[in-house]
Amino acid sequence: MSEHWKVIDGSWPEVFHVPGDNGARYPYSNALLVKTSKDNNAALMIDCGVGARIARKIRKEFNVTSIILSHWHEDHTVSSKTIRSARIYCHPADIPPLSDPVAFMRNYGVLGNEIEQQFTAFMESIGVEPLQGVQPLIPGPFQDGDAALQVIHTPGHSAGHCCYYEPGRKIAFLSDIDLSKFGPWYGCLDSSLEDFVQSIRKIQSLNIDIAVPSHEGIKEGKAIKDGLDYFLGKIEERNDKVLTMLRERSPLLARDLYGRNIVYRNYDKFGDYLRHAEAIMVDLHVQYLLDAGKVARIGEAYTLA
Ligand SMILES: [Zn+2]
Structure with missing residues (x-):
């Protein structure tokens, strides 16, 4: 042993x-x-x-x-x-x-x-x-x-x-x-x-x-x-954060949601990498919510559905 x-x-x-x-x-x-x-x-x-x-x-x-x-x-x-x-x-x-x-x-x-x-x-x-x-x-x-x-x-x-x-x-x-x-x-x-x-x-x-x-x-x-x-539950919590940031009218671009702590509480470690990884994850949440019919797409931007 x-x-x-x-x-x-x-x-x-x-x-x-x-x-x-x-x-x-x-x-x-x-x-x-x-x-x-x-x-x-x-x-x-x-x-x-x-x-x-x-x-x-x-x-x-x-x-x-x-x-x-x-x-x-x-x-x-x-x-x-x-x-x-x-x-x-x-x-x-x-x-x-x-x-x-x-x-x-x-x-x-x-x-x-x-x-x-x-x-x-x-x-x-x-x-x-x-x-x-x-x-x-x-x-x-x-x-x-x-x-x-x-x-x-x-x-x-x-x-x-x-x-x-x-x-x-x-x-x-x-x-x-x-x-x-x-x-x-x-x-x-x-x-x-x-x-x-x-x-x-x-x-x-x-x-x-x-x-x-x-x-x-x-x-x-x-x-x-x-x-x-x-x-x-954590996935739902992050979905909810995205939904809270989106509006019914004024559409937002996905990048407007980046760097807003949807996944990470802070971005201190690993240089610029955590912001980069979070942006990929935010894109997945937006797509997930689009597929679920909770978000609508207008051109390149998004609103609540
Ligand atoms: Zn891994």
């Missing part, structure tokens, strides 16, 4: 929770290690953003044969270069931004714009590198040795975002449906608000006793239900 990982549940001693470095705060995230054989130290790993220091400890203790990524974001992938033995899997929709720096920048919506340079410098500073040879992970059963999991496609946060579920033990790895107080995040160009809502409902329909989110501690029982309800 190690200070860096621990068994989640006595009924499933082959599964270890690996908390990410620095409390799993970005650019780190939690991972799971699942032993794939009782006879040796072979294991599969779900996500690999624990940080290089912890990844090196894992490499010493386990023979990680596969890493299954929940999605393409760097805080879930950046430590996989430390565990070189593994074959890497991800949902096909998320393979282009993992392997192609241009697709990565395009998905973040920064390609060719004024924050591209600071964004690139930041990603280099945390060691992001393209991953080659990523295998497509198809939703449904996934088996590696003795380890078997259900891959559940839960798009919204990213197009290929997946959760992992073991129905026998009622354990789910929820990744960035992370049950945080901040709420759901959908600030990339492959994000979808509608899909995110559907994905939360899909997770609500599963029988889960233990949930492992990427940036929060393990949740059990009612905290899981409450966390998922809170996530849906």
Whole structure:
């Protein structure tokens, strides 16, 4: 046993929770290690953003044969270069931004714009590198040795975002449906608000006793239900903020809603990036409300419907 990982549940001693470095705060995230054989130290790993220091400890203790990524974001992938033995899997929709720096920048919506340079410098500073040879992970059963999991496609946060579920033990790895107080995040160009809502409902329909989110501690029982309800509520709260700002007559452009704290309380961290990500999220709310018939479009501008 190690200070860096621990068994989640006595009924499933082959599964270890690996908390990410620095409390799993970005650019780190939690991972799971699942032993794939009782006879040796072979294991599969779900996500690999624990940080290089912890990844090196894992490499010493386990023979990680596969890493299954929940999605393409760097805080879930950046430590996989430390565990070189593994074959890497991800949902096909998320393979282009993992392997192609241009697709990565395009998905973040920064390609060719004024924050591209600071964004690139930041990603280099945390060691992001393209991953080659990523295998497509198809939703449904996934088996590696003795380890078997259900891959559940839960798009919204990213197009290929997946959760992992073991129905026998009622354990789910929820990744960035992370049950945080901040709420759901959908600030990339492959994000979808509608899909995110559907994905939360899909997770609500599963029988889960233990949930492992990427940036929060393990949740059990009612905290899981409450966390998922809170996530849906947070989307509604942001919708309401947009509706409060729009008028029945004088139409507003989407950009009139930017920088008005619909998502973030302040924009202090990460240079200009949070304003940029919030603008993408605000656009998704406007589109969502248009589709719901609560907002009307007049040329390029919007009013209440
Ligand atoms: Zn993410």
